[in-house]
Amino acid sequence: MPGTGRPTSRDVAQEAGVSQSTVSLVLGGKWSGRVSPATAQTVREAAGRLGYRPNLAARSLRLGTTRTVLLIVPTLSAPFFGDVYQGAARVAAEHGFGIVAYPWPDDAGPADSPFAAPHEAIDGILASSLATDVASAFRGTPVVMLDSDPAGAAPTVVFDVASGMRAITAHLAALGHRRIGHVAASIGQWTFHDRGAALAEAVRALPGGSYVRSAGDLEVGSARDAAGRLLDLPDPPTALVCDDDLISAGAYKAARARGLEVPGDLSVTGIDDVQIATALEPELTTVRLPAEALGAQGMTALLEVLDGGTPRPGPLPGELVVRGSTGPAPRTAP
Missing domain, CATH: 3.40.50.2300 (Response regulator)
Known part of the structure; x- marks a missing residue:
């Protein structure tokens, strides 16, 4: 029977009817493929009944x-x-x-x-x-x-960011948008490259689809300028797809500086769904990344x-x- 002092791994092993090495494997998270799930559960239950907690500091020194x-x-x-x-x-x-x-x-x-x-x-x-x-x-x-x-x-x-961009494109297309601008982050990261490539491909696949792009820093002022370059085109986009929600805030500023209402004159979307998405007015359509x-x-x-x-x-x-x-x-x- 376990002693009356602080329980040890030997006590857990005795309670569970297994070896101390099995207890170490299970409580150290290394049991998969070495111990059956039923045995692992038995060890955990025994440790719970005894109130056993492994000495992680000692274990770290030992290993x-x-x-x-x-x-x-x-x-x-x-x-x-x-x-x-x-x-x-x-x-x-x-x-x-x-x-x-x-x-x-x-x-x-x-x-x-x-x-x-x-x-x-x-x-x-x-x-x-x-x-x-x-x-x-x-x-x-x-x-x-x-x-x-x-x-x-x-x-x-x-993240499956490509599918997110395709979902945004399908949503905008269902609303009748064909001229779509991409306000991109000028950052050499895989995720932004993948977002841009997927968006361009999806928009160009639409009947009558038109894709234009302008890039800026991941900062509201730079994003405002990048969005403004698209809105000042002779045939400007009717929707702006932004590489993240912070960039969308810059797009809002660019639109309002030109007397455009969101979404009456211009639709705007983001990606991430961080706090700023619901702080903007109107609240932002975006892709929530977990x-x-x-x-x-x-x-x-x-x-x-x-x-x-x-x-x-x-x-x-x-x-x-x-x-x-x-x-x-x-x-x-x-």
């Missing part, structure tokens, strides 16, 4: 690990990356890991990496929305990429890598959220 993961993002100011962190941290905590967030801008190089020898300070890295060659800067530390080019060498979790699920699936994939596996996560679908910023094409449009 030579820190049980810490680094989450690298381009910026800490965007709400999107806060949601990514929340999803990753939830899964990490369930497996006894902690997460440290680190901003690493697009123009950073290997000399700017957070650790001279990352393998001595962390067990693995989640790198979100960065170029795929960032993985080479970490000297063999296990890496999972998020929202990055899936053709890279590291395991990668991505940022928290991105972080959670990325952390799950990294745990599999740390356990010696080869994860192959599928793309995460977006959801078109129709709000007040889109309406029928103006009657003057052909």
